[in-house]
Amino acid sequence: MRHARILDCTLRDGAYLVDKAFGENTQRGIIKGLIEAGIDIVELGFLQNEGFGEGKSVFKTPKEAAKYIPKDTTHTEFALMADFSRYDFKNLQDYDPTHRIQNIRLCFFKHERLESLKLIEAIKQKGYKIFIQPVDILGYSDIEILELIEIINKSIPYALSIVDTFGSMYIEDLHRIWALINHNLHQDIQIGFHSHNNLQLSSALSQEFIRMSQNKRNVIIDSTLNGMGRGAGNTCTELIALYMNQKFSYGYKLDRILDSIDIYIDPLKKQCTWGYNIPYYIAGMCSAHTNNITYLLKKNNIASKDLMAILDEIDSQKRKRYDYDLLESTYLKHITQNNIDDHLAFDTLKNHLNCKNILILAPGKSLFTHKQKIYSFMQNTKDLVVISVNFCHQDFKSDFIFLSNIKRYEFWQNDKKFVCIPKILLSNITHDDSENSYILNLNRAIKKGWENLDNSMILLLRILDSFTLKSINIAGFDGYNPFEENYFDQELERNLTLGEIECINTQIVSMLEEYLETRTNDTKINFLTESRFATGVSKLK
Template identity: 40%
Template sequence: MSQIKLLDCTLRDGGYINDWNFGFQTIRSLIRKLIEAQVDYVEVGFLRNCEYNADKAVFNNCSEMIPILPDKRGNTKFTAMALHNKYDVEKLEDYDGDTIDAVRVTFHDYDIDEGLAFVKSVKEKGYQVFCNPINIMGYTDAQLLQIIDKVNQIKPYAFSIVDTFGSMMKEDLLRIYSLVEHNLNKDIIIGLHLHENLAQSYALAQEYIELQSGNRKSVIDASMFGMGRAPGNLCMELIMDYMNRKQEGHYNVNPVLDGIDEHIVHFKEIEPWGYNIAYALSAKYNLHRNYAEYLLEKGRLNAKQINQILSQIETNKKTVYDETYIEKIYLDFQSNIVDDSDTINVLKKKLDKKRIIVLAPGSSLSSYKDDIHKFINSGENVIISANFIPINYKIDFAFFSNARRYDAWKEQIDEKKCIISSNLLEEGRKAEFIVNYSDLSIDDNGRCDNCTIMLIKLLRKCGIQDIYIAGFDGYDEAGNNYIDTYMVSIHTKGKEENVRIKKYVDDLKDSMMNLIFLTPSKYE
């Protein structure tokens, strides 16, 4: 029989997808299918200081788990996970063999001693204890050896290699496993928990299995259909099948497949998980995934810029997400302060006594094309486009503040007619006019880096009060938002962005600017 066991963490790690609200009957059904599949360990959820809800896989104590656990369990054992600083260990009853058999304890690199003290407390209550340090890829070899030495003194049931940010490559696994295997007390089981940031979990699990000497027991974590906080986990159905083929495994895959079809597919339709660029980028720098999410959701940075910003994150900030910190780095990166006083003066002269028309890239530029052209032909204008080059309109200037948009049009841009904000200094250094990004994107009301708003603010700096605007339609979640489909992005905002931009438009009007909309707009 193989020394390698499988632990299903669907109800715990998968709970990040649905706030652990699987529903009481679904929780019971999944547990029974996993028992039928002969999975070695089933993690039933989190131990956490919470308000108990029978539909959620989160519990204050073991007594609250009794309704979901069947009497007939076969050889399957049950576990729950606790983050030491989110659970009062005094709530945990002494082990009695009637509920869970093990508790998995997690902690960060900055609170190791507190986490290990928690491990010791749980062990004293009679449970098997898994020691799961968060982000083992963030430890140096020396730090890893130090924690192993401390773990050996406590002697928990298992010590897990947890690739929290999914940044592990084959050579990393070989290095870390070698350190753990040769220095961890031989009676302590080694666990492995992988994530799918780099689409490597299945390959790494196979590599890990090949590394086993047979002299030590191991536990590999997986979840049904890989369910877990995006990008997800190792798929239980795949690793079960692999174990059956290569390790004389005893697993029955069919109940797991049935559970996926009956329950898990539904959750994935609501909140998908799987390989995603944001999580690949976060894994590249071994960062908390929210840093890459924050930058990608801006929808204004190209891949090179995102990489440049992520590479600046300090080691002591990588593990725990700090939105204030990443926002400052983002703003500093975008600013690239330049002296634009001469540029503003030149623009003032070019715009003086002209009728100013701003073309934003909304779909109304197409649907109201005849009306817009009629208005253009009725006077002497200076026409400025915002983050694009219109095909059916002749422009005098193109203003860009978005690196992605600039990249899309840079081959067609007339540099002598190009105005860029200074965050594009590297990409657009040949542009005739460069203006300060921070002056246009930040004011007393906060930050708004919408290109059209920034352009209106630039025109205000140039002494313009009356501005005619077309194509500034606003976001419609169910509609066609852009004049060209290439502009459509998963990062396009909805109602909240409309409210935010409307406030800026109103503030600009209050500052004595006269904004006249030539096409329908949610900002009128």
């Protein structure tokens, strides 16, 4: 007899990546494919007080979700997740067999647990099987887990889940929590497991959970198609189904799971990303909400060690949620902490830049498609100083390299040509003591108000406003195009979604407008190459 079942929560956990709007065709297709694959339970989405609409996996009542369930469901059951703080359970109708949604999963934070657990009996009386989903089980002490179990045992819900919210769990943690729960939980209550892949352990933990529960208790494993989920993602349905087929002789139809991934999940990767990477590894290591990482990754000037340092500066409980104002202030504090006296460097640069024509070379693709035009300008312009931004290249002779991006600096620092060129650095780059480097205080250029406030071109323009210049000429500042390569060098490319690209372009326009409206000097600005930002500059000049 099977002791383990799969609960696929793609339409709920994966929904965070698509603003909870998969679209009706995708919703129906995923559900049908999972049924045909023999998946035991399919979670259809969220029960919430608001945010619902056509094509969204958010519903006010089970009846609204039922329309996506096909007539033939074989043995598959269906579930909905209700967050204690986001759903009024007065809206929960009595179970209706024609709706075929048998399971309600009650999710709550630790501070909500006592009030949340009072709902168990009421939900059971409405005819549902109820799953108890305490957020961040690693945030509970052993005593608190035992107290939770004591309350749960009085009401006998259908299941209690071990939820590794931040992907911080190791095998040893799972063994400890499993032993504690299995030994003390009423035998009629099943145990679920929901993990995230921040430490690349999600699949291994799920396999171990199945193995160690055999002959001890019936269990339920959460998974998603291709691991789709916010941040590092979840246990992959295809991986755990394969394991259960090969090691326990289950009969999940892998071809139907793969079809669902090919048809419905892979196309979504054009608009959103998920899966293990170093930033989400850091989130798991720090037990931090993935939204903290997502926000900080929008900064141009953020290295992995900075992510770790910034999260370490935030209280361990506060980083389990996300406070964007706190993140912004902590980030700014981190990058501006080297509050140097830069007057000597600044005065020296005055001698090099004052009364000069400035040519700024940004690393956009137009730098090479319009190379001859740029060469001609360089040859025919007197009193010219060429400043390249975050790069050096043998085809362009630069008088200075401007760097505010620590990752670009570390990429180039071992290049022989780079070492020889004078550099204008901002003070967030603290470990350059070469004689031909001029380090300026970042506080001269940084301004609040934008997620992408550390864009290097904007920072350089603000720095240059402190000098008396003949003109500013710009090449290679193309703007981001979602449908083609954006840099002249493929190694400089960034992996951005369509939404992220639109956001960056919009914010650069906004920062340019602010720069032009508030600058001290009215130096003429000329774009040598095509740029999506040129029109806005010409209107405001």
